[in-house]
Amino acid sequence: MQIILLKLILTPLLTGAATWAGRKYGHNVSGLLIGLPLNAGPIALFLALQHGETFASQSAKGIILGAVSLAIYSIVYAALSRKLHWLLCALSGWVAYLSATFLFNQFSLELLPIFFLSVLMLLFLLLLFPKYKEEDISIIPPSWDLPLRVILATLFILGLTYISGNLGSNxxxxxxxxxxxxxxxxxxxxxxxxxxxxxxxxxxxxxxxFSFVVFFLILASFIQTLGIGFTFWLATGGCFISQGIIVFWERKWQDRKKDL
Structure with missing residues (x-):
């Protein structure tokens, strides 16, 4: 019940914050926000409190590989978005995500190999990511935009919670x-x-x-020895530090590309 209540609170907040950031600072900023463990992190905390540190550590390993599945969804949708309707893009992305998730669930690796494999795959997918033009389309978003995002996000999350309730930690x-x-x-x-x-x-x-997997690397590594509370603070700090470094170098790279 606590996890469901947390999702009902966090989902509208995260959806609203990411929507506002996208309108004010650009769509890439929305992406930077929704890629962080702002939803998965607090939920992992409640799972740790309910099921213990061992379950949380094993789940974190699965979450790290799950980040690669999410990246695969992203690149498939992006690659198809220029030619296909949004519905076909989304369905194709889901198929790619579920296929990758099914494949990853067949393997059982130790934490560090999972982490380094995930980072390498994220780098590879980022290098393959479709190019885009720097263009700004100024429109007034319709009044239904934000409420629709909030309602759909909440329904999706509650449905997934119900479906995954009896699944194993991985x-x-x-x-x-x-x-x-x-x-x-x-x-x-x-x-x-x-x-x-x-x-x-x-x-x-x-x-x-990249910051997402750092968060869950720290969580999986230390939660059984340092305890739940301290480990989550440590993981949060590591996540935001790594995010700051990554965004800094990303901006330098984009500025360098403009100068070429």
Missing amino acids: LSGLLSTFPIFGTIFAVTTHYLYGSNACIRLLRGVIISL
Whole structure:
């Protein structure tokens, strides 16, 4: 009950914050926000409190690989967004996500190999990510945009919680990264602003996934020895430090590309 209540509170807050950030600072900033463990992190905390440190540690390993599945969804949607309707893009992305999740669930690796494999795959997917044009489409978002995002995100998350309730720790971790926010923001951005804006959004998601996996690496590594409370504070600090470094170098890289 606590987890459901947490989701009912966090989902509208995160959806509203990411929507506002996208309108004010650009779609890539929305992507940078929804790629962070702002939803999965607090939920992992309640899972740890309910099921113990061992369950939380095992789930965190699955979540790290789940980040790669989310990145695969992002690149598939982005690659198809120039030519296909948003519904076909979303469905294709889901198929790619679930296929990757099924594949990853067949393997059982130690934490560090999972982490380094995930980072390498994220780097590879980022290098393959479709190019986009720097263009700003100024429109007044319709009044239904934000309420629709909030309602859909909440329904998706509650449904996934119900479905995954009886799954094991590894598969639960993998599915906890199901592209709920990624789908809703990609679809609405694609529909309202076009494919370039959608690609910028999803690229921001992949960039934030590096910090995402750092969070769960720290969580899986130390929760059984340092305890729940301290480990979550440590993981949060590591996540935001790594995010700051990544965003700094990303901006330098983008500025350098403009000068060429």
